[in-house]
Amino acid sequence: MLPFSQKKQPDSQLVIDGTLNRRSNVRAKIEQDIAFLTDRINAMREQPKPNSMLIEHYQTMLTSRESVLRWLLDGCDNETSYSQDQVSSRR
Secondary structure (H helix, E strand, O other), X not given: OOHHHHOOOOOOOOEEOOEXXXXXXXXXXXXXXXXXXXXXXXXXXXXXXOXXXXXXXXXXXXXXXXXXXXXXXXXXXXXXXXXXXXXXXXO
16 A cells, blocks of 8 residues: 555545535634735745746635635634635735
């Protein structure tokens, strides 16, 4: 058996019977992605010769993560720690 096939499988799926499972774990991961991409984009823009194609690619990824986060937060209760204002202010 190959080593990678022995890795522990995730203990839950993202969607089970049409219901999002462990929303807070997914939300935390998306928030981490947003923070990473925002920091990376800002750092790349400060380089002497910024790579505009790579920045644009990262910006597309950031926009996608922000959309997913908004989707996750849609209709959530006080459990959420991330507001729409925080998504908008990261740009």
